[in-house]
Amino acid sequence: MQQDETISAIATPAGEGGIGIIRMSGEHAVDIADKIFRNFKGKAIGQFPPRKALYGHVINEKQVIVDEAICIVMYAPNSYTCEDVVEIQCHGGSVVMREILDLTLRLGARLAQPGEFTKRAFLNGRIDLSQAQAVMDVINAKTKASLAVAMEHLSGDFSDKIKKIRHEILSMIAHLEASIDFPEDDIEALDMDDIRERIKLISAKIKLIADSAETGIILREGLKTAIIGKPNAGKSSIMNLLLGQERAIVTDVPGTTRDSIEEYVNLGGIPLRLIDTAGIRETDDVVEKIGVEKAYLYANRAELVLAVFDTAEELTDEDNEIISLLEKCTGNIIILLNKIDLEGEFRNDIVNKFKNYQNKKIRGIISISAKNGDGKEKLVNLVSDIVYGGKISKYESNVICDARQGEILRQATALLNESLNTIEMGMSEDFIVIDLRSAWEKLGEITGETLDDGIVDQIFSNFCIGK
């Protein structure tokens, strides 16, 4: 089904690149393209087969050449949006792309809203909501593991799991309703114990997926990590060791100082979002280096604290302060006994400090050398254990959900529990059906089968324009 309005947007990133793509979707996309694209054979676009790369010029209303370009037409329903889609591949300059976009707008297209192409693909039934969300996750993926999860969702594997669960609930509803409608027909007498067991089984399946939300959020957004320790303990060296070859992504958060530069480290597939790396690296002046006070601030904000100690030196007051601040941390803590390539003379002194430690958040003490990389593997494995929590294997990426989906799953579990209570109280089948139906509807919000427009709009508003 084509929407009335034809939308248009620059689909490639802002700025300059080799190629830029202007994408249109909707009823008039081909008409508009015909007016602004002149191929060298002098034929109308419609005279060529679909999905053929046509070479020609983009011209404006005064027949002035704007750029040399390739034009590709995909007719409904065989396109990203299931509508007529035209992509014009021009040179990737911001002026030329803007000029072509403006041309399409002057000829009747409307500027696409963020995510509107994908939203149309969803509304036209080509993909479901979970797949649509995955489109942005693929684009934003910070590590291969994040990408693997996003691809499982995009391919529909995740949705299939949810659909199967919904189907199981629906077949129970049908079963119960049949016994309500034909009470005297006792061929398939209702076995309440069986229904109860089936509900419990479904609940357990849902819980498994809901529990993965935390992992999903980390793989999507990164694990907020602080590296703390006294000056010269080796924080920057540890950071460089972690950054290694896989130096990931640096994002400049708009409107903030460079203090909030976000740097991602790819640790065995898990993106660590380092807090204030500028503060760690910026200066060689020892006094200026991250002080204990600042360390406290960072450690408090972090989901993972890497506390670095120098095993080649006697513990100082600053070390002791750090040890006591760790006691109050709520995030996961890993103690790194650094410089183990040297004698490591004071290693046991540090370990002893944690012997009677109360904070259960200390997940491990690892001897490491930022200099030669010893211990890095152990650190990678430990972080992986923390993130995957032993609940799911890192290879089961098709069960990992995100925060919104996790919340829906939790609510669905509550509704299923409600139905178990209803059975327990000996209430009639009608009431059990009501609870089961609510759970079934709730789960439909994941794939978008049962969802109000407001939430759909809100989800797509987080997309980028042109996608």
Ligand code: GDP
């Ligand atoms: P920061 O102040 O905590 O960021 O510490 P740095 O990373 O700047 O390290 C302080 C000094 O210790 C530097 O001279 C590093 O080269 C040295 N260093 C750091 N880690 C190690 C290590 O594992 N082994 C050895 N031998 N030296 C290290």
